[in-house]
Amino acid sequence: MNKSKRPYKQYSLHRGDCLSFLKTLTSNSIDSIVTDPPGGLSFMGIDWDSDRGGRDRWIKWLTKRLTEAYRVLKPGGHLVMWTYPRTSHWTRMALDDSGLVFVHNLIHVFGTGKSHGKIVKSTDSPEFNGFSTTLKTSYEEWVLVRKPSEGTVERNLKKWKVGALNVDACAVEGAPGQPSRFPGTLVHDGSVEALQIFPDAPGQLARLRGDGAPMMNHVYGKMNHGTVAKPPRVDTDPSSARFFYCTKASRSDKNGGLPDGETNCHPTVKSIALMRWLCRLVTPPGGTVLDMFMGSGSTGVAAMLEGFRFLGCELSAEYYATAKKRITHAWASCMRLTRPSAFVTLKSSH
Numbered sequence: 001m002n003k004s005k006r007p008y009k010q011y012s013l014h015r016g017d018c019l020s021f022l023k024t025l026t027s028n029s030i031d032s033i034v035t036d037p038p039g040g041l042s043f044m045g046i047d048w049d050s051d052r053g054g055r056d057r058w059i060k061w062l063t064k065r066l067t068e069a070y071r072v073l074k075p076g077g078h079l080v081m082w083t084y085p086r087t088s089h090w091t092r093m094a095l096d097d098s099g100l101v102f103v104h105n106l107i108h109v110f111g112t113g114k115s116h117g118k119i120v121k122s123t124d125s126p127e128f129n130g131f132s133t134t135l136k137t138s139y140e141e142w143v144l145v146r147k148p149s150e151g152t153v154e155r156n157l158k159k160w161k162v163g164a165l166n167v168d169a170c171a172v173e174g175a176p177g178q179p180s181r182f183p184g185t186l187v188h189d190g191s192v193e194a195l196q197i198f199p200d201a202p203g204q205l206a207r208l209r210g211d212g213a214p215m216m217n218h219v220y221g222k223m224n225h226g227t228v229a230k231p232p233r234v235d236t237d238p239s240s241a242r243f244f245y246c247t248k249a250s251r252s253d254k255n256g257g258l259p260d261g262e263t264n265c266h267p268t269v270k271s272i273a274l275m276r277w278l279c280r281l282v283t284p285p286g287g288t289v290l291d292m293f294m295g296s297g298s299t300g301v302a303a304m305l306e307g308f309r310f311l312g313c314e315l316s317a318e319y320y321a322t323a324k325k326r327i328t329h330a331w332a333s334c335m336r337l338t339r340p341s342a343f344v345t346l347k348s349s350h
């Protein structure tokens with residue numbers, strides 16, 4: 001069998017720089033990429049998060065890897081990438097330079113953020129006491145981009161099985177008796193802080209125009225997207241329920257799958273529920289998810305629980321070892337719950 005075409009097992013993990021790893025993959029072979037790269041912030045002073053000598057150098061570093069990611073993605077394939085607000089424009093530049101096309105910014109709002117700013121306590125200018133140099137971080141952004149499709153979306157889907165988002169599988173559950181909702185670009189953690197952001201006032205087209213009056217297209221003139229408004233919606237929670245709900249990573253998210261007494265020491269573990277939702281959104285059923293900045297393996301755990309194949313790469317030996325344990329455990333628990341034949345059984349290489 002042609003080596004490049006040889007199927008891999010349900011998951012395949014690699015250690016090293018993802019640039020070398022990506023170069024080993026066949027062009028147009030990956031269905032989706034869901035990844036959480038360094039942010040160039042020197043977060044907690046960690047080496048792998050340094051800015052590599054400044055903005056331009058950092059962007060060049062990431063662009064090199066994203067150019068390879070572009071090559072291995074199937075035409076129409078999506079990539080979702082975490083960014084930090086302060087350097088999200090760097091990440092966006094690298095995504096742009098690699099040829100990937102912007103689709104959405106997905107915003108994850110949470111109440112657990114902290115202010116890292118300095119609170120003024122001054123005897124010289126007591127009128128400024130209590131002022132702060134920053135606000136509390138309340139959200140993170142995930143950028144959703146796409147490799148251009150070949151021809152129409154329909155043609156691309158037929159040939160490559162990618163090119164559109166699986167919105168049905170990611171619909172937000174409605175209140176009892178109510179239809180589920182089309183997923184939006186906002187995700188929240190259900191905390192009091194996040195819920196306060198949502199006003200109780202009506203905010204949906206259906207509710208605002210629920211009088212049956214014709215919709216006038218004052219701004220876009222000839223755009224003809226319907227003439228009669230939908231009936232008003234009955235919501236039990238009109239403010240926030242229409243957004244996907246997802247907390248930040250919990251202790252069980254972080255340590256699940258590790259032997260008793262062992263803890264996940266990765267400083268930026270992502271929530272499994274969020275990673276499952278993102279993988280499901282951008283990956284066709286049974287498809288292959290790639291995370292080239294795998295860390296402790298949250299994307300891989302999510303991919304296993306969703307029945308996808310997974311390819312992961314991580315630079316650090318310590319994080320790689322943790323990822324391997326977590327992903328193996330997730331895979332094994334799926335095997336216990338599911339008919340093994342439902343998965344592709346392939347020779348283990350690890």
Ligand SMILES: C[S@@+](CC[C@H](N)C(=O)[O-])C[C@H]1O[C@@H](n2cnc3c(N)ncnc32)[C@H](O)[C@@H]1O
Nearest residue numbers: 017018036048269270293295296297298314315
């Ligand atoms: C933000 S963390 C990912 C955390 C992960 N989402 C989790 O839940 O554990 C980014 C990871 O990228 C890794 N990394 C940095 N440079 C890399 C490179 N060139 N190739 C592969 N991995 C790299 C770091 O060691 C770090 O673990």
